[in-house]
Amino acid sequence: MEIDPFIFRLSIFILSIFIGYYVVWSVTPSLHTPLMSVTNAISSVIIVGAIIAGLAGNYDNIFNTSSIFGFLAISLAAINIFGGFLVTQRMLSMYKKKKKDK
Amino acid sequence: MISANLSAIFYLISGVLFILALRGLSSPETSRQGNFFGILGMVIAITVTFLSIGSFSSGFVYVLIFLLIGGLIGAFIAYKIPMTAMPELVAGFHSLVGLAAVFVAISAFLNPEAFNLGSPENIKLGSLIEMSIGAAVGAITFSGSIIAFLKLQGIMSGSPITFKGQHPLNALILISIVIVTYLLCSTQSANFFWILLAVSFLIGFLLIIPIGGADMPVVISMLNSYSGWAAAGIGFTLENTALIITGALVGSSGAILSYIMCKGMNRSFFNVILGGFGATDQTSSSLSKEQKPVKNGNAEDAAFLMKNASSVIIVPGYGMAVAQAQHALREMVDTLKKNDIKVSYAIHPVAGRMPGHMNVLLAEANVPYDEVFELEEINNDFANADVAFVIGANDVTNPAAKTDPQSPIYGMPVLDVEKCKSVLFVKRSLSPGYAGIDNDLFYKENTLMLFADAKKMTEDITKNL
Numbered sequence: 001m002e003i004d005p006f007i008f009r010l011s012i013f014i015l016s017i018f019i020g021y022y023v024v025w026s027v028t029p030s031l032h033t034p035l036m037s038v039t040n041a042i043s044s045v046i047i048v049g050a051i052i053a054g055l056a057g058n059y060d061n062i063f064n065t066s067s068i069f070g071f072l073a074i075s076l077a078a079i080n081i082f083g084g085f086l087v088t089q090r091m092l093s094m095y096k097k098k099k100k101d102k
Numbered sequence: 103m104i105s106a107n108l109s110a111i112f113y114l115i116s117g118v119l120f121i122l123a124l125r126g127l128s129s130p131e132t133s134r135q136g137n138f139f140g141i142l143g144m145v146i147a148i149t150v151t152f153l154s155i156g157s158f159s160s161g162f163v164y165v166l167i168f169l170l171i172g173g174l175i176g177a178f179i180a181y182k183i184p185m186t187a188m189p190e191l192v193a194g195f196h197s198l199v200g201l202a203a204v205f206v207a208i209s210a211f212l213n214p215e216a217f218n219l220g221s222p223e224n225i226k227l228g229s230l231i232e233m234s235i236g237a238a239v240g241a242i243t244f245s246g247s248i249i250a251f252l253k254l255q256g257i258m259s260g261s262p263i264t265f266k267g268q269h270p271l272n273a274l275i276l277i278s279i280v281i282v283t284y285l286l287c288s289t290q291s292a293n294f295f296w297i298l299l300a301v302s303f304l305i306g307f308l309l310i311i312p313i314g315g316a317d318m319p320v321v322i323s324m325l326n327s328y329s330g331w332a333a334a335g336i337g338f339t340l341e342n343t344a345l346i347i348t349g350a351l352v353g354s355s356g357a358i359l360s361y362i363m364c365k366g367m368n369r370s371f372f373n374v375i376l377g378g379f380g381a382t383d384q385t386s387s388s389l390s391k392e393q394k395p396v397k398n399g400n401a402e403d404a405a406f407l408m409k410n411a412s413s414v415i416i417v418p419g420y421g422m423a424v425a426q427a428q429h430a431l432r433e434m435v436d437t438l439k440k441n442d443i444k445v446s447y448a449i450h451p452v453a454g455r456m457p458g459h460m461n462v463l464l465a466e467a468n469v470p471y472d473e474v475f476e477l478e479e480i481n482n483d484f485a486n487a488d489v490a491f492v493i494g495a496n497d498v499t500n501p502a503a504k505t506d507p508q509s510p511i512y513g514m515p516v517l518d519v520e521k522c523k524s525v526l527f528v529k530r531s532l533s534p535g536y537a538g539i540d541n542d543l544f545y546k547e548n549t550l551m552l553f554a555d556a557k558k559m560t561e562d563i564t565k566n567l
Contacts, residue, residue, distance in 0.1 A: 006228055006521075009338055009346055016350030019121055022354040023451045027127045029451065029476050030465075032359060032458030033188055034137075035127050036326055039352040040195040042120045042140055042332045046170075046202050048151040049340045050219075053209035054168070055161045056216030062161045066213035071168045073205035078172025079179070082142055084195060086180035087138050091188075091462055095130040098470035 034091045041084025047077035104153045110343060112150040117347030119143030124351060145345045149439065185466040188424045189455040193322055199304075199329040200243030203336050204299065207237035210339055211295055217340060223290045229339050234283045236335025237295075243328040245306030246334040250321050250553070254455060260315025267374065268312060272459055275305045293560075295383040313374065316420075316456045319363040320374045327356025359457050365475075366451030368503075368514035399550040401559060403492075403528050405566035407550070411488030413444040415480065417517055418460050419453045421494020421529070425556035428467040431493060434471070434564040441567070446483070448473040448517050450498035481518050490522040493556050496529070500541045509539060525549040528559050 027035050053070025063071075119139045126136015151163075183191050210217050210233055211225070220231040252258035279301055286294035313321050334349025364371050408414055417433070422428060435445045447469065453460045464474055483489060492499055499519040502509040519525055520543055527549055543549055552559050 003435065005344065006338075006376040007339070009147060009341065009343075012343060013334060013338070013350050016117075016347045017354045020124070020351040020354035023121060023124045023351070024358045027124065028129060028460035029362075030449075030458060030471055030474060031127045031130065031133060031181050032362075033192075033462045034123070035355065036192050036322065036359070037188075037195070037328060038123060038127070038137060039330065039355050040141055040192060042123060042144070042348050043199050043329050043352045044202065045120070045147050045344050045348050046199065046206060046333050046336055047117070047143060048147055048342060049206040049210070050202060051148070051151045051165055051338055051444065051486070052340070053206055053213070054165050055110060055155050056209070056213050062164060064213070064519075066209045067161070068204040069209040069212070071164060071171065073202040073209070074165060074168040075172035075175075076202040076205070078169045079176040080195050080198050080202070081174075081176065082173040083176030083180045083188070083191075084399065085137060085141050085185060086143070086177055087188075087191065088140075089134070090180060091185070091465070092130070092133045092137060094163065094185075094462070094468075095133070095471050096465070096468065097130075098472050 030095075031092075034088050037078065037084050037088045037091065041081055041088065044077040044084065047074060050074040050077055056069035104150070104156075105237035107153070109150045109154040109443070111129070111472060112146055114439050116147040116150075116344045119146070120344070120348050120351060124355065135181075138525050139477065143344070169190060184301060184426075189318060189322060190251055190254045190393040190458060191454060193254055193325065194323045196322070196329045197247035197251060197457055198412075200240045200245075200247060200325075200332055203240030203329075203332040204237055206336050207233050207240065207339070207363050208295075208299075209555055211237075211292070218534045219339070225290060227287060228456035230287050230339040231283070232335055234286060234295075234298060235405050236332055236339055238279055238283070238298055239328055239335055240332035242306035242309070243332050245303045245324055246310045246321075247306075247325050249302050249307055249310040250325060253315055254318060260318075262314040263311040265374060265556045268308070272305065272308055274515040275301060275308065275396055276542075279305065308377070312376070317367075317374050319457055319459075320367075322370070322456045323356050323359035323363055324375075327355070327360060328351050330354070331355055334558065337422075361509050363452055363457060368511070385504035395545050396446045397549060398525075399552055401552070401554075401562035403550060404552055404564050405563045407524055407526065408438060408443065408489050409441065409492070409567060411443055413446075413483075413487045414438060414489045414491055415484060415519075415522065416445065417490060417495050417499060417519060418447065418449070418464070419493065419495025419498065420455060421496075421556055422461075423459065423463055423494070425494065426559050427493060427555075427557035428469075430465045430557050430560040430564070432464075432469055432562050434567070437564050437567045445473065448477065448480045448484075449474060450477055450495065450517055451515075452497055453495055470478055477515060477517060484518045488523045490519045490525045491528070492519060492525065493528045493560065497539070499543055502537065502539065502542055505542075506567060511539060519543065520546060520548075523548060526552060528554065528556050530554045 050073035121142030330352025337345030503514045
């Protein structure tokens with residue numbers, strides 16, 4: 001009997017939860033705010049679904065109800081991707097070590 | 103056009119890059135590289151999606167246009183936003199992830215052929231369940247984050263909004279979500295899909311309104327987690343590995359942060375979620391103690407104390423963020439250091455309105471991160487320090503958490519500020535903190551209260567040093 005592909009996806013999902021668990025515990029508490037903004041940015045990889053939805057319309061009819069929701073989702077996710085990564089970068093560039101002048 | 107197998111491998115690669123992005127945050131040195139990995143993973147995922155669709159029809163132009171619009175808005179926000187507004191920004195971003203998940207789910211429901219999920223009114227059962235979960239969690243994330251955003255922004259009052267029958271109502275709505283999902287799956291009727299979305303929006307709203315402003319660190323972390331689970335739900339629908347991996351990462355990340363925040367307040371997760379904390383006894387306890395004498399000082403006294411100290415520990419809190427006093431504080435510390443006074447910073451896990459809030463503000467003010475310590479690292483040092491400078495923090499220093507079993511914050515880990523030789527407390531008034539309880543520290547012999555705006559007081563002290 002064949003294994004349903006769903007089971008493989010579920011395995012990836014469960015294992016990723018464990019990876020997330022251990023990786024996030026190793027994040028230093030002083031970087032918890034950047035952690036939130038970067039997880040925000042990466043969860044916007046949902047944009048791949050939005051792109052598929054946006055391009056689902058046919059040639060005569062680029063905008064149908066389904067693709068309009070796709071296009072809107074593209075913009076929303078893009079705000080998050082650009083905003084999230086850039087603000088994370090801005091924050092991280094501020095973390096500096098003590099200058100060794102003394 | 104690239105094959106489905108090849109694109110699946112690329113999605114896996116971007117998933118791995120996302121793991122490395124989080125891994126990089128284990129230290130500030132590797133964090134920037136981590137962020138780069140994240141960006142790379144995103145670029146790969148988007149590029150592969152374009153390539154796998156292949157037909158570069160005119161719709162493609164619109165995709166780019168919408169991508170650009172969103173990108174410009176996002177970049178603009180990222181550069182403009184002041185660091186003190188990070189909690190609002192993160193809450194706002196969570197709401198967008200939630201809404202995007204809802205929109206993708208709607209799209210997939212209306213046009214399942216585009217996603218290989220079957221045909222309208224005949225969607226594969228598994229996909230429909232996954233889609234419903236993604237849509238419902240996305241909707242809860244959206245409306246919950248909007249409320250969190252409004253509360254953090256001050257548009258909505260930070261005080262908990264409670265009413266009779268709140269918990270039974272919420273429970274009823276949650277049960278109805280399960281029932282509607284079941285009906286949706288058995289009938290495939292679009293009506294049930296819309297009802298599911300409406301009910302989910304409603305419950306997100308109702309779940310967050312009873313939670314008070316100072317519990318926002320938990321709420322933000324929790325919504326962070328939800329946005330991840332929503333993404334994972336959609337990832338299952340789209341059979342997309344990158345999305346499943348990311349959803350799981352973000353989901354567990356938010357859950358861990360919520361746990362850390364709850365531990366920092368010594369409260370159970372459910373206790374926070376059920377809300378209403380600080381709504382009772384606010385007046386009675388503060389009035390009775392208002393009569394006690396406090397030592398009132400000014401900037402000169404504070405400067406004198408600090409000048410004669412050999413080590414000073416600074417305890418920042420939300421008040422520092424409100425007053426935007428971080429730069430003034432850093433200038434004061436620079437002056438102290440010139441006089442060979444050892445200065446360090448002590449950060450309580452729940453100081454501020456989101457995890458790590460104080461650290462970011464201090465970093466913005468050019469405070470080196472190796473002078474900033476977490477509660478466990480620094481708590482023993484208070485006994486050897488001469489001056490504790492508490493700026494905008496309150497409950498996290500309250501010794502009642504250790505001594506008074508009657509206190510609502512009893513058992514919460516606190517900074518042992520009272521062990522210092524002298525304590526300087528910058529505060530606008532004697533009013534109690536969010537927990538609505540009086541801080542015994544105000545009335546201690548060695549405490550000097552400095553009633554002023556945090557920024558102005560810090561500047562005045564610097565002048566007097």
